[in-house]
Amino acid sequence: xxxxxxxxxxxxxxxxxxxxxxxxxxxxxxxxxxxxxxxxxxxxxxxxxxxxxxxxxxxxxxxxxxxxxxxxxxxxxxxxxxxxxxxxxxxxxxxxxxxxxxxxxxxxxxxxxxxxxxxxxxxxxxxxxxxxxxxxxxxxxxxxxxxxxxxxxxxxxxxxxxxxxxxxxxxxxxxxxxxxxxxxxxxxxxxxxxxxxxxxxxxxxxxxxxxxxxxxxxxxxxxxxxxxxxx
Numbered sequence: 001x002x003x004x005x006x007x008x009x010x011x012x013x014x015x016x017x018x019x020x021x022x023x024x025x026x027x028x029x030x031x032x033x034x035x036x037x038x039x040x041x042x043x044x045x046x047x048x049x050x051x052x053x054x055x056x057x058x059x060x061x062x063x064x065x066x067x068x069x070x071x072x073x074x075x076x077x078x079x080x081x082x083x084x085x086x087x088x089x090x091x092x093x094x095x096x097x098x099x100x101x102x103x104x105x106x107x108x109x110x111x112x113x114x115x116x117x118x119x120x121x122x123x124x125x126x127x128x129x130x131x132x133x134x135x136x137x138x139x140x141x142x143x144x145x146x147x148x149x150x151x152x153x154x155x156x157x158x159x160x161x162x163x164x165x166x167x168x169x170x171x172x173x174x175x176x177x178x179x180x181x182x183x184x185x186x187x188x189x190x191x192x193x194x195x196x197x198x199x200x201x202x203x204x205x206x207x208x209x210x211x212x213x214x215x216x217x218x219x220x221x222x223x224x225x226x227x228x229x230x231x
Contacts, residue, residue, distance in 0.1 A: 002221060003031040006057055008041050009140050010133045028052075032225065037141045039163055053224065056167060057143040058214035059150035063113060066152045066205070067121040074098045074191055076123040076154075078116050078144070081105030084136040085129055091180050097187055099127065121153030124197060125190055127183075128158025146212045149174055152205030155197040157186055167212065173204040 005011065005024055014022025028034050028050035036042060037056045045052035075092075079085065080103045092099050102111045102119060111119070120126050126148045130139035139161040148156045149168070158164070160176035168174045175190070177183035190197040222228040 001031050002033045002035055003027070004035040006037040007132060007140060008036050009038050009138060012041065012044060033221070035221070055217055055220065056141045057146060058212050058217045059146040059208060061150070061209070061213055064117055064147045064150040067118060069118060069121045071122060071124045071154065073100055073119070073123040075125040075127055075187060076100045076102065076119050077127040077129065078119060079103045079129065083134040084131055088129060088180065092184065095184055097184070117151060120148050120151040123154035124194060125187060126154045126156050128156060130159030130161050146208055149201070149204030150208040150212065152201055155190060155201045156204055157183070168204065168207060173200060173207045175200060
């Protein structure tokens with residue numbers, strides 16, 4: 001039995017429920033594997049006699065794919081408006097960046113997955129915000145880290161996370177920022193160097209196709225459990 005928890009940095013220990021704590025801490029030891037998308041939390045699982053497996057999310061090639069659409073958006077962000085996100089969008093707009101934000105809490109509202117894929121393909125730059133909860137500096141890998149590059153549309157620009165460097169060549173397949181000022185500088189650069197941005201987007205898709213499909217993740221899980229032959 002495998003437990004898949006992909007945001008356990010801030011969902012590790014919940015309220016006391018009378019016999020155990022809520023969330024991951026008190027159930028971690030009962031699974032054959034605990035799948036986490038954060039390297040640091042593997043130590044937390046081990047401290048509770050759990051059996052952690054670090055592995056990020058993946059992407060579905062049938063959903064997240066290139067579309068023949070015009071790049072008529074400079075930059076977009078897809079995700080709910082909470083935590084530091086509204087402040088970051090305001091920061092960019094105040095400095096003249098034309099950014100479209102989609103998701104719960106934004107003016108344009110939530111959009112279905114098919115429209116998200118269209119946005120990823122229409123955007124020259126797809127912005128990622130790797131923060132979790134209400135901290136701008138506590139980051140975690142996310143599904144969009146693989147879904148957006150997997151589309152091969154606009155270049156993916158997101159928060160730097162050392163875990164990301166295990167899965168992409170930073171600067172060649174995706175681009176990362178460490179501060180708001182660096183984010184702004186990179187946006188301005190790549191909006192005026194569209195050919196470079198497209199080369200990065202293409203390289204990111206190629207990497208995702210080789211290594212980051214959901215199929216790759218589940219083959220690894222099944223190999224570890226001895227259900228399929230090791231590959």
